[in-house]
Amino acid sequence: MVITTVSSRSFNQDASGAKKAAQRGPVFITDRGRPAHVLLTIEDYERLAGRSVTLSEALAQATDFDFEPTRLGDLGLRSADLD
DSSP states (O other): OOOEEEEHHHHHHOHHHHHHHHTTSOEEEEETTEEEEEEOOHHHHHHHHTOOOOHHHHHHHOOSOOOOOOOGGGGTOOOOOOO
16 A cells, blocks of 8 residues: 655646545645645545445446346246236
8 A cells, every 4th residue: 555645736736646646545635734634545435434335326336337137038937827
């Protein structure tokens, strides 16, 4: 784990660089030389918070996936005859 420290000004000028650094470890953001904030990935935050993600939350975060359910006929099953 790499700990990175950046000033508020540097963070404002290069937020994407700070996000890349957060992939390697926490990024401390300083105000007047003193740590004021910490930037973490969501995975690191959830691990620290001891919070697990529910299936519905994970699905809500998914942005692009293919879903093609198997048709019953493809499984060799047929509809129930209720007559």
